[in-house]
Amino acid sequence: MSAALIDGKAFAAGLRDRVGTLAARFEAQVGRKAGLAVVLVGEDPASQVYVRSKGKQTVEAGMASFEYKLPADTSEADLLARVEALNADPVIDGILVQLPLPDHIDEQKVIATIAPDKDVDGFHVVNAGRLAVGQPGFVPCTPLGCLMLLKDRLGTLAGREAVVIGRSNIVGKPMAQLLLAESCTVTVAHSRTADLPAVVRRADIVVAAVGRPEMVKADWLKPGATVIDVGINRVAAAEPGKTRLVGDVDFTGASTVAGAITPVPGGVGPMTIAVLLRNTLVAAWRNAGQPLAPDAI
Ligand SMILES: NC(=O)C1=CN([C@@H]2O[C@H](COP(=O)(O)OP(=O)(O)OC[C@H]3O[C@@H](n4cnc5c(N)ncnc54)[C@H](OP(=O)(O)O)[C@@H]3O)[C@@H](O)[C@H]2O)C=CC1
Ligand SMILES: Nc1nc(=O)c2c([nH]1)NC[C@@H]1CN(c3ccc(C(=O)N[C@@H](CCC(=O)O)C(=O)O)cc3)C=[N+]21
Missing domain, CATH: 3.40.50.10860 (Leucine Dehydrogenase, chain A, domain 1)
Structure with missing residues (x-):
């Protein structure tokens, strides 16, 4: 089986277009x-x-x-x-x-x-708190971008088993909050997790945000799982003196088992910047006293 490619670069370009229309307005x-x-x-x-x-x-x-x-x-x-x-x-x-x-x-x-209200990264404790209790606020760009890709691919996420690997304040924790708000059953794994491969094997949705090159292997995945690779790791390329970017997932292997997967580069990275522009536009309309509807963009 060969996984479908989740084209974050193309989705991000579409999101930037929608932002552009509302920015002109x-x-x-x-x-x-x-x-x-x-x-x-x-x-x-x-x-x-x-x-x-x-x-x-x-x-x-x-x-x-x-x-x-x-x-x-x-x-x-x-x-x-x-x-x-x-x-x-x-x-x-x-x-x-x-x-x-x-x-x-x-x-x-x-x-x-x-x-x-200017924290478009969503890193301030007030915005983290708003996310945790379900109030409107700014959500960190990377996890919000991952969520957009997942919903675009899968439709409703309710009832699915999601495993987030990583518990940082900027990716793992807000990602887990977003998936919980979508009614996934969420597991957050980290460096002290016992038997990580077995935990990941339960998942319909895997989000890897670790910072370890190609750590997640094909045989950790449930066949058909949707895999979102947040990792940005620079490693030595075959050509001496050159480097290349790889994710936290062994893309080649995982592609034979997963249902769909994001590439690195061209997956989550471009989404992060597009969501930053989106959050800035949302902030601008709110600061101008004319807040956009929650699902306007
Ligand atoms: N695409 C994008 O736009 C972005 C990409 N990134 C990338 O995402 C990755 C993660 O970033 P970030 O969240 O900031 O990283 P952090 O270093 O802050 O967090 C890494 C997390 O991974 C966990 N971890 C480390 N080793 C293991 C292991 N062997 N098994 C299981 N879990 C492990 C850590 O666990 P513990 O808490 O126990 O230490 C920690 O929770 C990096 O590659 C980064 O470059 C980050 C931001 C944006
Ligand atoms: N306050 C703050 N907010 C951030 O959002 C923030 C930050 N600090 N510090 C660093 C991390 C990392 N991050 C990325 C953004 C875009 C790509 C991206 O566009 N990546 C391209 C490749 C880029 C390349 O070739 O190097 C891709 O994956 O296709 C990656 C990573 C935002 N971060």
Whole structure:
């Protein structure tokens, strides 16, 4: 059997188009563009690539991108002051502080300083709480993107067995909350899980968010399972000196057992940025006093 490919890249392009239509309407009605501020501290090359790509896609969707590149030795106090200035700026609808931050800066403190209604990453404890109790708020982009792909593929998720591997605050935990809200039976596995292959074998839906290259093997999967691979791992390529990206799932093997699977690259990654634009647009309409209907986009 050969799994269907879940084309996150194509789905993300469609989502960006829908965002673009509503962003144009926002500008026409409100008289300014929806605005996203991205703050990058330091020169991590991978972070620089993501930030550039976010800025480009923000502009392509008809929104305004404000980029703040701060030196690696920026003090925590200066970063907090920058975030507070963005909180107070009426042309900024969404704020993203690229993670990870340098070691001398407390990430939790920075996240706690972002105004919850501009927290388009959904990392603030207020938004995590809203998600946990089922109130409207911002949901982290990566898990929301995974959920969109799953619903597009499977329709209703109610009653399905879902296993999320990973329990980080930015992917695993919010992913589990979203699947629970869709009435899946959810298991969250992590590094202390006993017999992970046996746990994964129960799953109709597997979301792997671990950060270990090709860890999930074909014989861990229930035949026909839907597999969402969040992992972004850079490994050595066959050609000396070159690298390539692989996920947390052994894609080639898993494709012979799964019903459907996301590739890396071209799966969850592009969805993350498209959902960021979506969340920014939702923030903009709300900040302008005309909130969109919950299922508008
Ligand atoms: N596509 C995208 O847009 C994004 C991709 N990512 C990628 O997703 C992956 C996960 O990211 P993130 O959640 O931030 O990572 P974290 O490192 O914060 O969390 C990893 C999780 O995996 C668990 N884990 C580690 N080793 C094992 C193991 N051997 N067996 C089972 N579980 C294990 C950890 O368990 P424990 O809690 O017990 O330590 C932890 O809960 C990374 O590859 C990252 O690059 C992340 C964000 C966005
Ligand atoms: N505040 C904050 N919010 C984030 O959402 C955030 C962050 N910090 N720090 C880093 C992680 C990682 N992340 C990705 C975004 C896009 C791709 C992506 O587009 N990946 C492409 C490949 C890109 C490439 O070739 O390198 C793909 O999978 O097809 C991947 C990973 C967002 N993150």
